[in-house]
Amino acid sequence: MQRSEPDIRLLFVRIKEGDKEAFNRLFRLKYEALLSFAKNYLGDTGKAGEVVSDLFVWLWLNRAQVAEIDSPDIYLFKSVKNRCLNALRNKNKVVPIDEQPLPVQPSADNTPLSLMEHKELSARLHALIENLPTQQRQVFKMIKESGLSARQTAKILDLSQRTVETHLYKAVKKLEEEIFLYLGYSPRKKQMKKMLAVLW
Template sequence: MERDTQILKCWKQVLFESNVNAFEALFRLTNANFIKFCQQYISDRETSEEIVSDVFVDLWLNRSKLEHVKKPEVYLLICVKNKALNHWKKKSSMQLVSLDEETNEIIDAYRPDEELERKELFMQLDRAIGSLPHQCRVIFKLVKEDGMKCAEVAEILNISVRTVHAQIYRAMTKLNTVMTKHQASDAAIIIKNIASAIALFLFLQSSCF
């Protein structure tokens, strides 16, 4: 049995049967290549091994939500890449932080009423995302939450990039409509700005393909 067929078989057994043996077989089939791939971003092998392991832990924990993935190896490689980039960015940020030992003043900007309103708005945003049609919701999650490019999502789901763009536009239109109802509050404006930034990001991203 060729490697791609084995990977797909193991993937389906992990997703639909929670088969531990298939999970271990999938790990053995891909682990070495994933570590080598990760080292393109993180030179340290030990760290690369940890990142790959984290990806597989996430896979097992979220296996019931991944039935939409048609190309598992591509999906996992993108997950490895994103985790590696996040690790690199986090490490770089930590190195750039300068601590001023003389600055001990803590500014108390906590406002319970605004915090409650902000939580309520984010709950409404979550509900709006949850009410999106299945394919639209999946695509939005992969792009917004998992940080994947439209072309990568298209390849994983085996659909056209044009379809990804259309579904993202559909999602953003609905979310923008939901948040427009709360224009009066500062928190809502912040969330709308976030949504607008996401829309701009997606537009710029789509223009690259």
């Protein structure tokens, strides 16, 4: 679920005043999403963790400046992106595909067969997401997994909002088509969208 920017801005104001609890809360709210984002660039969880931790250390040491940041969510993701790109430039590495598992939320029908089918479909959908073109995969994960808006994603990736929305549309359309093929039949569109919403 997407968290509202005003809440994050308030945390930034409190951090500027030296509030350690506000800093810890920001860390708990954003660490996992930033780590997943960093892994898209670096592949390695350990290196991604170093980048994100380094950003939080920098934020605390430079807390006098953070209250001036207008869009904290965008600032955090852009900072991680820039640090990852610097790390890649320094090591002259190719960006590998991230291997974050897709969260599984079984339906109310918890029979062993339904759970097995859900697990199978979830694994299939995860594999399909990983095989999307790079930009589509990145946009899809930022919006559907990290909870960012299309506008925020566009600013972070230096793309137009329209381009981001197009990438998301193409990604969802491709996933729907592949799931249709995998199931062997074509459920009604509404049912399909509901299924995808549960799985991501």
